[in-house]
Amino acid sequence: MRPLTEQEIRGAFVNCSKGEAKRLTVPRDLAQQPWEDLDYLGWHDPKAPERAYLVAELDGKLTGLALRAPAPVARGRSMCSICVTTHSGGVSLVVAPKAGKAGKQGDSVGTYLCGDLACSLYVRGKRDSGEPNRETLGVEERSRRIVVNLSAFVARVTG
């Protein structure tokens, strides 16, 4: 993905208030992010690690999600629903408040996600989940699949 500015990131959120988007912690090292290898930028709030955020360009539109991301499930093998990487103990069930009125009333949707929000690096072989990779798809297809799965999740958040 192309490098994003802090302002673009703050302006992208679809499921939190403008005030929250203004206050949330954006990574300080934006210039050092491996943008070329990212399908989305994801991070945990260092001050509140159960809060996580991700921003992606989907259908030409920057879209950001605020997530509640508890510590990964410690036991057993599980799979990230976004990048389809299997981990032993490295997947979180993250929850996104729904956009708009539904979210304010407490509605949310969940998905399994790589606990470190590094889907892009797993599919490129730049980070190792420690579990065998039985994928037959190439990197490009797996990268595209992240975008497709993320778009579907965003549609559930905004729908």
Ligand SMILES: [Zn+2]
């Ligand atoms: Zn993943």
